[in-house]
Amino acid sequence: MAAGTQPVAGKARLEDVARLARVSRSTASRAITGAPGVSEEARAAVERAARQLNYRPNRAARSLVTRRTDLIGLVIPEPTSRLFGDPHFPRLIRGVNEELAGKDLQLVLFTPQSEQDERRLEGHLGSGQIVDGALFVSLHGADPLPARLAAQGVPVVVSGRPLGAVEITYVDVDNQRGAAVAARHLLAAGRRVVATIAGPRDMVAGQDRRAGYRQAMSDAGLLDRTLEEAGDFTRESGYAAMRALLARRPDLDAVFAASDQMALGAMRALREAGRRVPEDVAVVGFDDSPAAAAAEPPLSSVRWPLDEMAREMTRLLLRAIEDRSLPPRGVLLATRLVPRASSGA
């Protein structure tokens, strides 16, 4: 290399730093990585040399031997149009970032948009050479990618309890208990004909919330399948389900919807049917989305801690990266009922 002292961008190697600091490459490496067993003197010399040469460790070389990349992947296999419309993701990303703060780990986002994208991504992540581990936010829990990666030895944490018996670490909301609390809340208010608009049967959140509702109703000795109708979490489906329920059980005096959107649709149907909320029919939703508080009347809802979810996922992932032998585990986060006018609060 040239004899000048010009710090050519990205050109200095550890060897150059070592030479300038008049130490061996080994010592220079220890100083740079902060490893123990380096005299204060040597460390200072190395740091000065590194700064002078504008030294940047070659991450490929480092990864080759450490088998680490210091990159954490966040995979969101959603159509970008939905991804960017959903207010959950910003908070989720913020939560991850908070947990990563001060860790010198860089978060990278992947948003596969097609089967082809997913295959390519599997190749990239599966090599284990791009990220040290990956978080999956899979809204439709059927995505095979996380399980495949986990099988290849890549540390993986997913949001939402996976369908089936996949051996994978996940963090989820305690949907069942949350739904049970909502139903009990309605019962405690004196309601006796408590219907539910459940979620889809093929989604875990739908199943669990339905199970929670049934448990509460069963405990009260009031379980009745004619009080159940299913939707797909959308407002329209909530509207349709409510109309079906009203037709079948005009005597109902409360309804628990497995999502705020469905609850809002239900409220419209109730209004159109001339039922007052909460006087005639009390309503509780799930998610405590902004729309819940803004509704007229304000909608009681079950809140779950998205931020904490993101942080817990990150913590679990970091732990799994530290110790690859850790067995998979599931974590359920508690929900909280936020009572508002729609249930008579």
Place this chain on the structure above:
Amino acid sequence: MAAGTQPVAGKARLEDVARLARVSRSTASRAITGAPGVSEEARAAVERAARQLNYRPNRAARSLVTRRTDLIGLVIPEPTSRLFGDPHFPRLIRGVNEELAGKDLQLVLFTPQSEQDERRLEGHLGSGQIVDGALFVSLHGADPLPARLAAQGVPVVVSGRPLGAVEITYVDVDNQRGAAVAARHLLAAGRRVVATIAGPRDMVAGQDRRAGYRQAMSDAGLLDRTLEEAGDFTRESGYAAMRALLARRPDLDAVFAASDQMALGAMRALREAGRRVPEDVAVVGFDDSPAAAAAEPPLSSVRWPLDEMAREMTRLLLRAIEDRSLPPRGVLLATRLVPRASSGA
């Protein structure tokens, strides 16, 4: 895929593949990378062996010698809350992905949220060992990061003409011409007192659109500074600006707003003032956002090709990666006026 050898995940190296295929590592490497000069026979043997062993090239090792990562960064230094609320980003990402399709390049997203994040990111990207190059979507053009990276030799393309004399490749909308076309459209419709609600002075898009308006007005011999008011692209600022304009120039018969949001705010102010659109005052916006078509009356607007912008940025970046000696350049994309009822179409 039945019984037989058990390919231990991520354990096979090129050497193993070569041995199984009964060729040298060199030949195996050539076969894997698709390099020329390999007999069909050898290639087939290597491919079979690779599949059998579930071989994945170690990307760190490869990068170490090729000095490539096959990763393209997309950096969006926006608060995630804004990022995910803005409908532009999905289309942008889709455009990038389309251009990347079939290239075996993986897109990774970075969303630095703070000064600290940006510094860390500079370190990571600046090493040149994480991405081969980066696209920057910097809504506020003042971000120093792209220029810094470019100075370190990392190929970089930004969206939006940068403020100042930064030597960096960019793609932007031809804001000036678009604004001029909008103003001329109003003039051609017979309007004579054409006001403008301009964008912020410290944003390039604001400056350029104002310049376009002035040029058209000046060409018509109708330039008059009392017809100009500035906003910050938001609906509220458009409302306030319109009120100020009406107070100052009650004789105005048209207004060009530098954003649809401002145009919508202006239309509200006009309605409140008892002016009919377009009979009394014609209105044209900029961006042709979904809100424009949905407005009442539908808003004429200047459309710019977001998808093409994303694709052109990607093309320029790929070219810059191929040939690092390419000088920076700026590309301006044409806009198109979409006339609707608000301007009498």
Place this chain on the structure above:
DNA sequence: TTGAAAGCGATACCAC
């Protein structure tokens, strides 16, 4: 067309 061998730039083991 093929193979042997020289790196790429770090880390980490092992003497000293």
Place this chain on the structure above:
DNA sequence: GTGGTATCGCTTTCAA
């Protein structure tokens, strides 16, 4: 504490 050196897994001359 420090320094020599093997090593990580791949690509790429250079000869054969």
